[in-house]
């Protein structure tokens with residue numbers, strides 16, 4: 846029986862985590878997550894590396910464009 850309970854708890858926790866993440870994403874009150882990151886750069890349409898998307902949750906541009914935007918709007 847313990848196994849059944851453990852498995853049920855795991856599933857429940859996973860579902861709860863998903864629900865919380867979804868809620869956070871909708872409310873916009875919490876920090877962005879990796880899944881909020883764009884797969885393609887908004888500026889140049891180049892694919893944004895997975896590592897960057899994970900490192901910068903919610904990122905919308907590639908390194909080159911980010912650097913350009915930050916440096917070019919002074």
Ligand SMILES: [Zn+2]
Nearest residue numbers: 886889907910
């Ligand atoms: Zn770019």
